[in-house]
Amino acid sequence: MKRNLHFALTLVAGAFATGSLSVNAQNLENHAGHSHAAHGSSAVATAEQPVQGPHGGSLRQTGGVQLETVVSQGGIQLFVYDRAGTPVAIEQGRGAASLRVEGNAKRYRYDLLPDGKGGLSSAVNLSAIAGRQIEIDVQLVGVPSTSGQAVVFKEVATVPASETQLAAAAIARQKICLVSGKPLGSMGDPIGVDINGQTVYVCCAGCVNAVKSNPAKYAAGRPEITVASATAADAALVAKQATCPVMDEPLGSMGQPVKVTIGDKPIFLCCKGCVKKIKAEPAKYLAMVYGDSAPAEESTTAGKHATASVPAQGEQVREGVFKVSPADAPYIAAQKQCPVMDEPLDAMGGPFKVNAAGKAIYICCPGCAKKIAADPAKYLAILKSQGVEAPALR
Incomplete structure (x- = not known):
């Protein structure tokens, strides 16, 4: 008996990727007209820790064969090898996979069919859940070397992120330019600078040379923060800011204001006790003080920094x-x-x-x-x- 199963897969997710995810599953045909698993005859994968296979996926052994599961943003592939590691032809094989995204109780089912490349595949766009962990329950039939048994196993994997998505996530974590202290993105697309194999981000091309000329200064991936007492030269900026962003107290109410400079952007505080808060969340307090505006001391420097x-x-x-x-x-x-x-x-x-x-x-x-x-x-x-x-x- 043949049953046509039609499924629509719609996954909602996000960290730094966009767009909706959908796939129309192909028809799944029960092997030899019935389900072997229904008769209790199946090869169930062991819980052993999978190792990497020839295609870069996780490799596990069950039912006399080795199974490799490859998860990419373009879908899921299954490859089969004998105990010696020789690829096994599975042109007559079929499979069904049930997928659950971490944090989502709902399961989504779709087919695994011969892809002409030696494996069973399901082409599904997983880019919307890049970086998310997924759990996949797989059932395969028609796989040689398993004595006619259905192969059933569970796979846990993480959908890999693209270079663009990894960069977006790193920018979101860093938030502000290491040199200027401005929000990343306020001067156009952030620019990555390599420091001993680690990429840090700056707001504009003008900041790139500062990082390259003193990489040790910026290797920590945080803007330089300096602390000093406000001076008479800062009086206009102190008057403009007026209150401490940490305590919401008038500047000067607790003695001489403290000047904390993040990159090249100053913030004035009511006392030294507030410095720790600024160092812990510099982007938060820069946004509170400046919002989208450039600091007054930079506003006359044509072309240096623009409004966010x-x-x-x-x-x-x-x-x-x-x-x-x-x-x-x-x-x-x-x-x-x-x-x-x-x-x-x-x-x-x-x-x-x-x-x-x-x-x-x-x-x-x-x-x-x-x-x-x-x-x-x-x-x-x-x-x-x-x-x-x-x-x-x-």
């Missing part, structure tokens, strides 16, 4: 809704929640970007764009009340 902004458009998902780029990473990290649904930005396949009166607002799904378009000021105000200043679009 991101590209207005990228790949369009639907009218007025765009995929994000690495330049958006620090602002996504700062916003965190969708102002329409109050959900994490990666909860529904996002984040995506929309134009709200010339500012970028990040949303969890394309459906939220309509509400922001109807009343952009409302959602910009919601973000501002949460301490988030939306970057300008350029």
